[in-house]
Amino acid sequence: MQIRPGDNDLLLIIDVQNDFCPGGALAVADGDAVVPVINRLAERFAHVVLTQDWHPQGHSSFATSHPGSAPFETISMPYGRQTLWPDHCVQGSTGAAFHPRLETKRAELVIRKGFRPEIDSYSAFYENDRRTPTGLAGYLRERGLRRVFLVGLATDYCVYYSAVDAGRLGFDAVLIEAGCRAIDLAGSLATAWAGMAAEGVQRVNDLG
Ligand code: VGL
Ligand code: ZN
Numbered sequence: 625m626q627i628r629p630g631d632n633d634l635l636l637i638i639d640v641q642n643d644f645c646p647g648g649a650l651a652v653a654d655g656d657a658v659v660p661v662i663n664r665l666a667e668r669f670a671h672v673v674l675t676q677d678w679h680p681q682g683h684s685s686f687a688t689s690h691p692g693s694a695p696f697e698t699i700s701m702p703y704g705r706q707t708l709w710p711d712h713c714v715q716g717s718t719g720a721a722f723h724p725r726l727e728t729k730r731a732e733l734v735i736r737k738g739f740r741p742e743i744d745s746y747s748a749f750y751e752n753d754r755r756t757p758t759g760l761a762g763y764l765r766e767r768g769l770r771r772v773f774l775v776g777l778a779t780d781y782c783v784y785y786s787a788v789d790a791g792r793l794g795f796d797a798v799l800i801e802a803g804c805r806a807i808d809l810a811g812s813l814a815t816a817w818a819g820m821a822a823e824g825v826q827r828v829n830d831l832g
Contacts, residue, residue, distance in 0.1 A: 626832040634769045635669040637662055638776030638783045639677045640726045643712040643719035650712040652778045652805045661803045662775050663727045671732055671769055675748045677713035678736035685744040686711045696809060703753035706744055735760050747785035761793045771796040775803025784816035787825045798826040
């Protein structure tokens with residue numbers, strides 16, 4: 625199947641940052657392999673938006689902020705269950721920077737998320753309370769952008785939550801698998817695929 629992105633379509637590039645690539649603090653296996661794929665895809669879109677995971681030091685999603693806890697454990701937060709992560713994507717750090725070969729010049733907007741100390745944000749649209757908006761939905765609506773193609777890191781966290789929220793907010797959501805890689809923690813990737821299918825997120829391998 626060949627998909628031709630049009631004027632109402634957007635490529636949403638999730639968290640292609642050094643800390644999610646090999647050598648980074650929360651490295652996704654083969655994470656940097658998405659960079660040339662995404663650069664190629666982005667040329668076909670009139671509209672490109674980036675997200676950037678952007679935590680203050682001591683963020684509440686960091687295991688180091690919870691004495692006695694270890695990375696990848698799950699704890700209870702006021703807004704629900706939260707996985708604890710190694711310190712990553714600290715504001716202004718090299719780890720928080722976009723991968724040096726990611727082509728960012730054509731991006732219209734960079735949405736930073738996870739900057740509130742007390743709450744994590746996987747989705748490009750809402751914080752993890754699923755209520756506090758980032759403003760992206762309003763931006764897309766005002767711009768008349770209706771179909772969101774998603775790529776980036778990681779398939780089973782930030783890409784997954786963003787895709788589901790895009791669908792719930794009334795956008796058409798299409799995940800492009802060739803441009804994604806997963807963390808796959810305790811079945812999280814299977815959960816993500818099932819969750820996206822249930823919410824009507826389309827899944828394509830590439831644009832063809
Ligand atoms: C992400 C865990 C923590 C992601 C961000 O971008 O998928 N995952 N922060
Ligand atoms: Zn994060």
